[in-house]
Amino acid sequence: MEFILDVIFALLFVVSLCDAWSDPRIQKPASRWSLPQQMPSQRPSPPASESRRLAQDLQGVQSKQLSEGLVSPLVWRFPVTPEVQTDVAVGFEQRRPVTPRTVAVMCGESAVLVEVKQDLFGTGQLIRPSGLSLGGCPVFGADFGSKVLMFVYELHQCGSVLMMTENKLIYSFVLTYTPEPFMGTSISRAEGAVIGVQCHYQRKQDVSSNVLMPTWAPYSSMRVGQEVLPFSLKLMTDDWTYQRPSNLYYLGDLINIEASVKVYNHGPLRVFVDSCVASQTPDVRVLPTYSLIENNGCFVDARNTGSSSGFLPQSRSDVLHFQLEAFMFQQGEHPYIYITCVLRATLASAPGDARHKSCSFSGDRWFAATGNDQVCGCCESTCGPEMTNTGVQWEGQVSLSPLQVQERQKLGFQ
Structure with missing residues (x-):
């Protein structure tokens, strides 16, 4: 029975198409080999009422096809971008920064010598002398061959602080590095540093020199040495x-x-x-x-x-x-x-x-x-x-x- 109904619906659909094709009011497509009878500019335009009735007839035919199940509804969607699976490292350990030995201090009889390697952080990136100061005092000299910056100042200069104990005189200095942005930009790839330096002298003995070899540490460092220059x-x-x-x-x-x-x-x-x-x-x-x-x-x-x-x-x-x-x-x-x-x-x-x-x-x-x-x-x-x-x-x-x-x-x- 269902087969007979399907055949009847198919025949009705064919008849409807033939009626629509034989209707003189519907414009047929021209053959690909035939020439137009007249120029498009000379062809008369159909009345507005006739165009509206033709559109309604075509809409009715399409609605009838959808209701009879002859045309499937549109179900296409935009494809979804697939997720890319990434491999995660196994046993990964974050590398911790190593404290470099880039600052050396030598205490003389009346002055202090502070030497700073331009590779202050041990990363291969050289710092600028203008960003380095010893208690507000600028860099005194530089050995660009060895990439070393030097401060040479009297013990009472550069904001030094004098402390006295029972046996020692202690002069304290602060070495400060403030990174500057790259020329023409507002970025910097270096961090700041504050390094404390001390010179110790015996109060009751004649000490000609003391040598200080401090280790740099980010933002704070304090080392004291008593070694004599050999x-x-x-x-x-x-x-x-x-x-x-x-x-x-x-x-x-x-x-x-x-x-x-x-x-x-x-x-x-x-x-x-x-x-x-x-x-x-x-x-x-x-x-x-x-x-x-x-x-x-x-x-x-x-x-x-x-x-x-x-x-x-x-x-x-x-x-x-x-x-x-x-x-x-x-x-x-x-x-x-x-x-x-x-x-x-x-x-x-x-x-x-x-x-x-x-x-x-x-x-x-x-x-x-x-x-x-x-x-x-x-x-x-x-x-x-x-x-x-x-x-x-x-x-x-x-x-x-x-x-x-x-x-x-x-x-x-x-």
Whole structure:
């Protein structure tokens, strides 16, 4: 029965289409091969009432098709974007920042030296000097080859705070870094930092220098050190290549001596031999003694005895070579000679002055190992306290291993 009804509905649909096609009031589509009978501009337009009736007839036909189930309703929808599954790392640990060692502080007798690496955070990104200050004081100098910024100021400057305890004087400073935005932008890829620095001095003892090597930490850091800057004296071979294994010399020999200062996590330093005294015992207060270098770096042995003793031209700031002509104490009770020297170090970039020099006497004039002979002008008198140096200096007293000097065997005649 349902099959017969479906056939009847299909026949009725075909008949309705044929009636609509045979109706002269409906415009038929032209054949693709036929030419229009007249131009579109010449074809008469149907009346408005006739157009409305035609639209109603077509709407009725479509409604009838939908009601009879011959045309399926529109069910299309926009496709949904599929979700992309991502793999999550297993066992991931957040990397924590490592505290870099990028700040070094050295406390002098009357001034403080603070050195800051431009790679302050240890990330490879260099900070700008204009964003760094020590208690409001700007950067004093820079070693762009080593990428180090330096502050050199007196202890009472840069907003320092002095505290006194029963045994110590403590000067406290604050090193501040404020990041600046990139030029032409309002962004910055660095964080700020506040680093505390202290210099400790003994109140009841004579302390020439203290060295502070603090560790940087974000926003707060405070370290105090009591290490003394290491100086050394060595006996060297004739070509200055190796340390001499023997301390035996003969009269007339030249004793090659190397004075040096160790440079660790700070900028270049220049070493000076402030004074040297020879004695027959380790105690320089026991007579007899003989002054070799005095007056803040004047090698007076050549001036007093006409020897060939003197400083060699200084090619490295942290190393100083000098030669001493071997001698003996007359009527000495001990076979050995002890040499004790006071060494000094300042910033290599600081100019030499009357208290920081290495002067040798030759002919009738004084020469400086650095080439600046003007600083030797006071060697014939007394070098006063005036100085153009920065005031930052370190001292150390160093002794050589005892020297044994003998006479050469006399030549006999046959």
